[in-house]
Amino acid sequence: MIVTVTFNPAIDKTALVDTLVVGGLNRLRDVRQDAGGKGVNVSKTLLALGSNSFATGFLAGSSGRVIEDSLDHLGIENEFVWVEGNTRTNLKVLNAKMELTELNEPGPYVEMEDVQALVELIKKKADPSSYVVLSGNVSPGVENKIYKEMIASLRESGIRVLLDADGELFKEGIQAKPYAIKPNRFELAQYFGVREPESLEDTVMLGEKLLNDQTRLVVISMGGEGALFLSEEAFLYCPVLPIDLKSSVGAGDAMVAAMALGLENKLSLEELAILCMATSAGACTTEGTQPARLEVIEDLKDLVQIERMRG
Numbered sequence: 096m097i098v099t100v101t102f103n104p105a106i107d108k109t110a111l112v113d114t115l116v117v118g119g120l121n122r123l124r125d126v127r128q129d130a131g132g133k134g135v136n137v138s139k140t141l142l143a144l145g146s147n148s149f150a151t152g153f154l155a156g157s158s159g160r161v162i163e164d165s166l167d168h169l170g171i172e173n174e175f176v177w178v179e180g181n182t183r184t185n186l187k188v189l190n191a192k193m194e195l196t197e198l199n200e201p202g203p204y205v206e207m208e209d210v211q212a213l214v215e216l217i218k219k220k221a222d223p224s225s226y227v228v229l230s231g232n233v234s235p236g237v238e239n240k241i242y243k244e245m246i247a248s249l250r251e252s253g254i255r256v257l258l259d260a261d262g263e264l265f266k267e268g269i270q271a272k273p274y275a276i277k278p279n280r281f282e283l284a285q286y287f288g289v290r291e292p293e294s295l296e297d298t299v300m301l302g303e304k305l306l307n308d309q310t311r312l313v314v315i316s317m318g319g320e321g322a323l324f325l326s327e328e329a330f331l332y333c334p335v336l337p338i339d340l341k342s343s344v345g346a347g348d349a350m351v352a353a354m355a356l357g358l359e360n361k362l363s364l365e366e367l368a369i370l371c372m373a374t375s376a377g378a379c380t381t382e383g384t385q386p387a388r389l390e391v392i393e394d395l396k397d398l399v400q401i402e403r404m405r406g
């Protein structure tokens with residue numbers, strides 16, 4: 096069973112505008128709404144890939160109900176800890192050049208006792224064969240060391256964690272050596288306090304420093320430049336797939352879903368890379384934060400190219 100944890104889910108409003116004017120009036124068109132937040136997107140993608148998951152985290156107020164209803168409607172098993180306030184709405188605006196501007200709200204306040212309730216819920220659902228996906232930002236009130244503490248605590252129960260976070264959450268979380276991580280190139284550079292590496296070799300040099308006896312898989316996503324897959328088995332580079340881009344919001348989450356499924360199904364690194372590339376590219380072919388249909392993902396798999404950098 097894959098358990099996805101979203102501390103700070105969101106209703107994602109995606110809209111188009113020809114030119115985004117900062118400090119001016121922008122009239123949006125083609126506004127669509129999706130139940131989102133990184134872990135929620137991972138669960139939606141797993142469903143598209145034909146896999147069950149259990150979605151949890153924090154929800155609040157009427158927006159929280161919208162997300163819960165959407166997951167129920169999709170048939171995704173879920174149980175959230177309910178807190179005061181209202182789950183956030185995040186605005187994603189794409190201009191005519193397909194440049195994305197994201198305006199993410201902070202989300203409702205979460206007390207430490209709510210976090211305790213969440214950890215108990217996760218431990219109730221997960222067992223040593225489970226992968227727990229911790230992804231996204233946390234709500235106000237939650238400390239940056241939370242993922243680090245959760246990774247350590249879940250490890251005591253033999254549960255493996257896949258971490259996708261940025262900034263301090265990532266920096267702290269890494270210290271607890273999660274089983275798998277998916278930084279993008281910016282997050283990787285930020286972690287090491289260096290400029291974003293330009294070459295694949297320099298990116299690999301940073302990424303391999305994060306592999307260790309417990310962190311067995313490092314995937315570095317590089318947006319339109321593809322991704323790197325590092326494990327003790329091999330180091331692989333996959334160039335980006337040629338697709339008709341609709342919205343890249345959630346492409347990273349699609350990749351995380353494919354990583355979790357690949358690990359659960361014990362795929363080889365090469366098979367896992369193919370699934371990740373096809374699933375993440377598929378997410379870019381849909382509007383908003385919807386995953387692609389399985390047939391689309393299957394077709395995209397044929398386009399994946401793999402360059403072996405080591406192993």
Ligand SMILES: Nc1ncnc2c1ncn2[C@@H]1O[C@H](COP(=O)(O)OP(=O)(O)OP(=O)(O)O)[C@@H](O)[C@H]1O
Nearest residue numbers: 279316317318319321322343345346347348375376
């Ligand atoms: N324009 C694109 N065309 C095809 N595939 C893409 C494109 N953009 C992203 N992808 C795929 O999605 C993967 C993840 O994208 P990206 O590196 O932007 O993730 P991210 O930074 O975690 O994004 P987010 O947090 O917004 O989901 C890439 O490695 C690539 O495989």
Ligand SMILES: O=P(O)(O)OC[C@@]1(O)O[C@H](CO)[C@@H](O)[C@@H]1O
Nearest residue numbers: 105131132133185199231232345
């Ligand atoms: O504020 P966070 O938690 O970092 O990111 C939240 C978010 O931008 O991530 C998803 C796309 O990856 C969206 O569904 C959601 O709005």
